[in-house]
Amino acid sequence: FDSMSARDPKTPVELSLREGLVDIGRCYLSDDDRLPNDVQVAEQWLMIGAEWGSLMGQMLLLQFHIALGQTAYDSRWLQAFRKWQSEEERGDFLWKNTNRRFEKLSSVAFELGLRAAIALQDAALAKEVSDCMQAASCDDLSLIGLQWQAERLLTQNEPIPEYSRQILGSITPGNDAKENQALSRFKTLLGPLPLQTWPDSPSWAEGLRQEYPWMVPAIDKLENEWALHHVTGHPVLKFRPLLLVGNPGLGKSRFVQSLGKTLGLPTAFLMMAGMNDNMMLKGTARGWSSARAGYLVDFMRENRQANPLVC
Incomplete structure (x- = not known):
């Protein structure tokens, strides 16, 4: 050799x-x-x-x-x-x-x-x-x-964006082209998605009070959240879960829709009546024939927004 x-x-x-x-x-x-x-x-x-x-x-x-x-x-x-x-x-x-x-x-x-x-x-x-x-x-x-x-x-x-959040750190590839084609829809979540910020002035709350005078207690709570973030210098729009209780036809869903529009947030409505698990929210693990992403992840992907409003 x-x-x-x-x-x-x-x-x-x-x-x-x-x-x-x-x-x-x-x-x-x-x-x-x-x-x-x-x-x-x-x-x-x-x-x-x-x-x-x-x-x-x-x-x-x-x-x-x-x-x-x-x-x-x-x-x-x-x-x-x-x-x-x-x-x-x-x-x-x-x-x-x-x-x-x-x-x-x-x-x-x-x-x-x-x-x-x-x-x-x-x-x-x-x-x-x-x-x-x-x-x-x-x-x-x-x-x-x-x-x-x-x-x-x-x-x-x-x-x-000045304020953003990366939803996914990585995506593990699938075992075939069909699965990878489905997974590729979520590539946008590997990059930063914008976070909506609070309005600079409280005029948004006043407008809601005029339209929904019977929702003043809920609007006051939201305005307090705005004031707290405004004073502490945290402009990203975020508030604690809010539970609206009232008879049918009171305008709860319509109020949430107006709230999302006023704050510039894409708004999702999930009907949870009759649900006996949280699979709709968190999704189903890969490996199952019924595998799918959670609704919230899909909603963020579709709207390219990291902090949507969910009712």
Whole structure:
């Protein structure tokens, strides 16, 4: 085995000798009947291939270490992605031979590129990798979570509201394209949603008193909440739960609707009569056939508001 020809293969045979070392490591990693699963032996073979200059070996070794929990930024992620890009552009017969040996090589490159973009908070790199994935029609489900995180970088230059709240920290990808398509609706909750603030003056309360003179006790309580937030310098619109008690037709629901309109809040009305659990509010866990998000999360998503009014 000629070390010089392995480091700089000129023919498919020389390339096959070098990449064969990596193939052995891959077989030790997979459920291949020819070789037992042994991650330590797999790592050694991948390392040999990487040392001999195999890009496939370098990329698989980096992915292997990530799977073991080494997720702190490694500059080799970006280096490997750039090298893969240049090889793709060059596209000589040796590179095509390598791609035939390992058809998922592009997915590994995209993973390394996305991880580098997320770790560096580099929106330009995130867009570059996303464009490459789109051009390659990549539909690898294992990359969905990283794609969603990268998409957040693409909107980071958008103006952030002075007062906002991020509803979701992350979204765990599903097991199929249909589930991921449903989950993608909630990507907006990964970014900051605006929080409505209290009006500057108490004129809103006076207007409600004129329209609903029989609701003065409730309006007074709300005005006290406004005054407290105004004096303490907390402008985000927030008040303690308010219970309205009265006969049917008194105008309770209509008052809540007017309150939401006056304060500039999207208002949700939930009919809870006959409900024997709180699944409508909190949703159903994924894994069940009836899995769905809670109504409140859906309402915030639809209205892009982090503090809606709920009746």
